Amino acid sequence: MGKRILATIIDFGLIFGPVFIIGFFLDIFESVIFLSVYGKIIIALFLVMFLLVPVELICKDIVGKRSVGKKIKGLKILSIDGKEPTYKQLLIRNIFMLWAPIEVIIVLFFDKPRLGDKIAKTKVVEL
Numbered sequence: 001m002g003k004r005i006l007a008t009i010i011d012f013g014l015i016f017g018p019v020f021i022i023g024f025f026l027d028i029f030e031s032v033i034f035l036s037v038y039g040k041i042i043i044a045l046f047l048v049m050f051l052l053v054p055v056e057l058i059c060k061d062i063v064g065k066r067s068v069g070k071k072i073k074g075l076k077i078l079s080i081d082g083k084e085p086t087y088k089q090l091l092i093r094n095i096f097m098l099w100a101p102i103e104v105i106i107v108l109f110f111d112k113p114r115l116g117d118k119i120a121k122t123k124v125v126e127l
Contacts, residue, residue, distance in 0.1 A: 003073040004107070004124055010069030012100075015056050019049045057097040061090045070124070080121045093120035 022045055060067045065085060066076055077093070079085050085093075096103060096116030103114045117123055 003075055003126065007067065007069030007073040007075055008104075010072055011060055011067045014068055015053055015060070019046070019053060022046045022049055054098055057100070058091065058094045060097075061094055062087060065090065074127045075124050076127055077122050078125055080123060085120070085122050089120040089122050093117055093122050 022042065025042065061070070061077060064071070070076065077085050077090065079089060093114070093116035096114065096119070099115075103116065106112050107114055112118075113123065
């Protein structure tokens with residue numbers, strides 16, 4: 001369980017890190033730029049990043065069939081039957097990451113597989 005949580009923290013850092021960095025610079029330069037053309041560009045970039053985060057959450061395991069965090073922590077996604085998961089299974093399991101707080105509660109407090117894993121009929125295993 002520990003490796004899976006660390007892999008998730010890595011993935012969330014990679015997904016949300018750029019958003020926080022842009023937000024940080026937007027906050028610092030807010031008084032300097034007074035929403036000039038550059039200010040509007042920064043706001044537009046921030047909004048684009050915010051809108052792309054859900055897409056990244058859904059697609060994070062599609063390339064290489066595992067996320068960066070899973071690669072770093074030596075984890076892999078498999079179908080319940082032990083075979084490679086289909087792209088459909090990966091998409092289904094990751095759609096539920098949009099409800100990440102609920103998924104985290106299920107994994108941490110109830111020691112159960114993620115709802116996305118259960119519905120997609122997948123599991124995460126150590127290599």
